[in-house]
Amino acid sequence: MKFEQIYRENTDFPNRYISPEKLFSYLQTNLSDYIQEIGKSYLEKPIYKLSKGTGNLSVLAWSQMHGNESNATHAMLDLLISLDNAPELKEELFTKIKLDFIFMLNPDGSERWTRLNAADIDLNRDFHNEASKEIKFLKNMVSAHPYDYALNLHEQRTIFTTDGIHPATLSFLAPSEDEERTVTHNRKKCMAVIASVYNHLKELIPNQIGRYSDEFYPTSTGDNFIKAGMPTILFEGGHFVDDYTRKGTRKYYTIALYYALKAISELNSDITGWESYLDIPENKETHYDIIYRNVKLNTDHHCVLDIAVQYREVKEDGKDDISFIPFVMEVGDVKKKNGWLEIDCADKKFVCSTKYPKLDEKVNFTIEE
Secondary structure, eight states: OOHHHHOOOOTTOOSSOOOHHHHHHHHHHHOTTTEEEEEEOTTOOEEEEEEEOOOSEEEEEEOOSSTTOOHHHHHHHHHHHHHHTOHHHHHHHHTTEEEEEEEOSOHHHHHHTOSSOTTSOOGGGOTTTOOSHHHHHHHHHHHHSOOSEEEEEEEOOTTEESSSSSBOSEEEEOOOSSTTOOOOHHHHHHHHHHHHHHHHHTTTSTTOEEEOOOOOOTTOHHHHHHHTTOOEEEEEEOOOTTOTTOHHHHHHHHHHHHHHHHHHHHHTTOOTTGGGGGGSOBOEEOEEEEEEEEEEOSOSSOOEEEEEEEEEEEOOTTOSSOEEEEEEEEEEOOTTSEEEEEEEOTTOEEEESSSSOOTTSBOOEEEEO
């Protein structure tokens, strides 16, 4: 039986937005035997670690280091409920590995749906400064336990594709340990796991799996963990066509998480097959959410151009899920980029209170027949 055949969504969390309080209540009600509070956030919200498995291989993973990236939290919730219906797969996995999973490392940012924490600090750029409380809890976990692997779980914007056509629904990275991007033995360990995941998923979502840039970031978490000797794998959940709620991404993120853990359990720190990692296409930055083509502005002179628009995700008061607010990102010749939605405005009317669309402001125009 393959995991993708038994995948189930945890229906207690149907929205992309996850309320921290709802998550905390769920964990305490359903997983109290497996969770432990490892600290409190800047605003005194609990941060929980879930521990599962009895195996000799230890894995650390964490979700929502950036509060507006919920796919990994969904993936862990979906993984657990899916495996509950497949006891053989569950036993096979958790007798080989011991998983420590930190839910919502940044609960304050998760509540506000922001990348930063409540002190406006990017946890993923705070490795050395330790200006945030939350990064210290993560580093303390690593200091206290010799983990064999770590999974650094994130999401990426809709701008990325694998080939200029297909969205980078999932991207992976074996982070660099130095500016020269040396392919070290620990990087090969990560590459072998990613290659195994890629080989399982490439037929399920063909042309939608990418390789994230391996530029070395001296202040980031993954780069410093692997530099210190712990193989660390980056996950990036991305766009799925016509699916801004990322339901499709959520499903394949969960499947990828399972196959990463399975590969770790089977490879046992071996690097067999690492070379296939290099077959994964690198992410390309090619898309906007919407491009209005051939827009004739209401100017005294003839002026026809393109308008590129990108959604910003905002948690509005009183709404259960996030809202997508369109912002103008580029005006002029945008022929080198594509839009997930392209609207030809030739022979249509540009209706706006201003002559020109304002960059980096909300869309304030309409296109009429």
